[in-house]
Amino acid sequence: xxxxxxxxxxxxxxxxxxxxxxxxxxxxxxxxxxxxxxxxxxxxxxxxxxxxxxxxxxxxxxxxxxxxxxxxxxxxxxxxxxxxxxxxxxxxxxxxxxxxxxxxxxxxxxxxxxxxxxxxxxxxxxxxxxxxxxxxxxxxxxxxxxxxxxxxxxxxxxxxxxxxxxxxxxxxxxxxxxxxxxxxxxxxxxxxxxxxxxxxxxxxxxxxxxxxxxxxxxxxxxxxxxxxxxxxxxxxxxxxxxxxxxxxxxxxxxxxxxxxxxxxxxxxxxxxxxxxxxxxxxxxxxxxxxxxxxxxxxxxxxxxxxxxxxxxxxxxxxxxxxxxxxxxxxxxxxxxxxxxxxxxxxxxxxxxxxxxxxxxxxxxxxxxxxxxxxxxxxxxxxxxxxxxxxxxxxxxxxx
Ligand code: HEC
Numbered sequence: 001x002x003x004x005x006x007x008x009x010x011x012x013x014x015x016x017x018x019x020x021x022x023x024x025x026x027x028x029x030x031x032x033x034x035x036x037x038x039x040x041x042x043x044x045x046x047x048x049x050x051x052x053x054x055x056x057x058x059x060x061x062x063x064x065x066x067x068x069x070x071x072x073x074x075x076x077x078x079x080x081x082x083x084x085x086x087x088x089x090x091x092x093x094x095x096x097x098x099x100x101x102x103x104x105x106x107x108x109x110x111x112x113x114x115x116x117x118x119x120x121x122x123x124x125x126x127x128x129x130x131x132x133x134x135x136x137x138x139x140x141x142x143x144x145x146x147x148x149x150x151x152x153x154x155x156x157x158x159x160x161x162x163x164x165x166x167x168x169x170x171x172x173x174x175x176x177x178x179x180x181x182x183x184x185x186x187x188x189x190x191x192x193x194x195x196x197x198x199x200x201x202x203x204x205x206x207x208x209x210x211x212x213x214x215x216x217x218x219x220x221x222x223x224x225x226x227x228x229x230x231x232x233x234x235x236x237x238x239x240x241x242x243x244x245x246x247x248x249x250x251x252x253x254x255x256x257x258x259x260x261x262x263x264x265x266x267x268x269x270x271x272x273x274x275x276x277x278x279x280x281x282x283x284x285x286x287x288x289x290x291x292x293x294x295x296x297x298x299x300x301x302x303x304x305x306x307x308x309x310x311x312x313x314x315x316x317x318x319x320x321x322x323x324x325x326x327x328x329x330x331x332x333x334x335x336x337x338x339x340x341x342x343x344x345x346x347x348x349x350x351x352x353x354x355x356x357x358x359x360x361x362x363x364x365x366x367x368x369x370x371x372x373x374x375x376x377x378x379x380x381x382x383x384x385x386x387x388x389x390x391x392x393x394x395x396x397x398x399x
Contacts, residue, residue, distance in 0.1 A: 003348040006100050017093040024086035025240050032237050036283035038068055072215045084205050091197035102183055103129045105346060108381045112180040120178045132187060139171060139191030140198050154227040168269055172262040181256030185265060189246025192239045199232035241272030254306050257375035267302040271295040308374060320398040329393060330356050333384040370395055
């Protein structure tokens with residue numbers, strides 16, 4: 001009953017999380033497009049009122065006329081539209097999902113028994129939970145300190161971007177060493193997503209509140225508040241594509257179970273940022289196909305690195321192993337979890353929908369079985385102590 005309850009909450013939370021994220025990212029992409037697509041107003045009266053850019057748009061059968069004021073409009077209306085709940089809802093639902101998906105079963109989902117780091121391979125579930133939370137928190141602290149120290153007056157934002165890019169490579173590397181591959185991809189995405197939400201919560205919204213307050217009091221707002229809001233929302237713009245990729249990565253074990261998973265992850269993060277850059281420039285009327293081409297090249301390098309090696313399969317015996325042996329291994333190492341009625345505590349249904357109760361099901365799922373066994377992703381956390389010989393046997397099974 002408990003595991004059913006957890007599964008069902010997972011399902012509903014995921015729904016909420018995806019919807020909130022779509023709304024947030026959609027709005028954020030819209031505003032970047034708007035900001036970059038503004039044209040100098042044709043009407044002189046508008047310019048006199050302080051309008052610095054405008055956009056005419058047609059949508060849903062109506063015409064829209066957006067105007068952006070460089071400084072303060074003469075009178076600020078009381079019913080300003082603010083955007084923050086979408087960001088907060090996305091983070092909160094994402095964090096709740098992380099708790100029920102990973103932190104309830106850290107031994108399976110967080111600990112990486114194959115880690116090169118001895119201490120990480122032998123962490124207890126609780127240690128892994130604490131480490132994961134610390135990782136998220138430190139991610140924000142380091143990022144935020146970098147912003148404050150490298151470009152406090154937003155005059156060295158280029159250097160800062162390089163710093164943030166290097167930081168993300170380090171995050172990708174550390175996460176894959178300390179946590180299971182799936183969790184590593186998710187946590188790297190979560191470090192970026194936390195920075196995005198915290199940027200909104202700690203800097204963008206409070207800065208906007210100070211600006212509005214000053215304007216209402218008839219004072220000149222501190223220009224740094226505006227500039228900092230911009231700096232942080234620019235970072236958020238480049239985080240969006242990589243974050244979405246890492247959040248949907250959890251079924252692609254070829255990527256996260258690879259020995260160089262962190263390189264694959266870093267390449268895909270940069271590919272996402274480059275492709276985003278193309279659209280940012282495109283909205284400003286600059287078409288620079290070099291960016292997406294570079295992005296696709298990085299994706300191709302990731303593809304090449306992730307390609308399964310055929311060496312092991314070739315070195316196997318010509319005839320391949322007996323199917324009865326394959327079935328025995330799967331029964332011993334997989335079926336505790338992957339059965340219609342799993343016997344492994346904590347599982348109420350076959351995980352990921354895969355059950356291997358009989359030979360037909362095993363034959364039917366041959367490809368995916370070989371893939372997850374070869375990458376080392378399954379058995380999950382090697383809970384069932386599969387040996388290297390058994391792994392080789394599954395990989396060599398050809399008919
Ligand atoms: C301790 C329980 C457990 C054991 C043992 C186990 N699995 Fe899994 N398996 C899971 C869970 C949980 C998932 C879902 C994880 C996910 O969503 O990525 C899963 C997912 C899978 C998937 C789908 C992967 C994907 O997301 O595309 C395959 C295929 C799979 N297992 C095969 C196997 C094979 C083959 C074995 C035996 C060698 C095995 N598993 C042993 C728990 C287990």
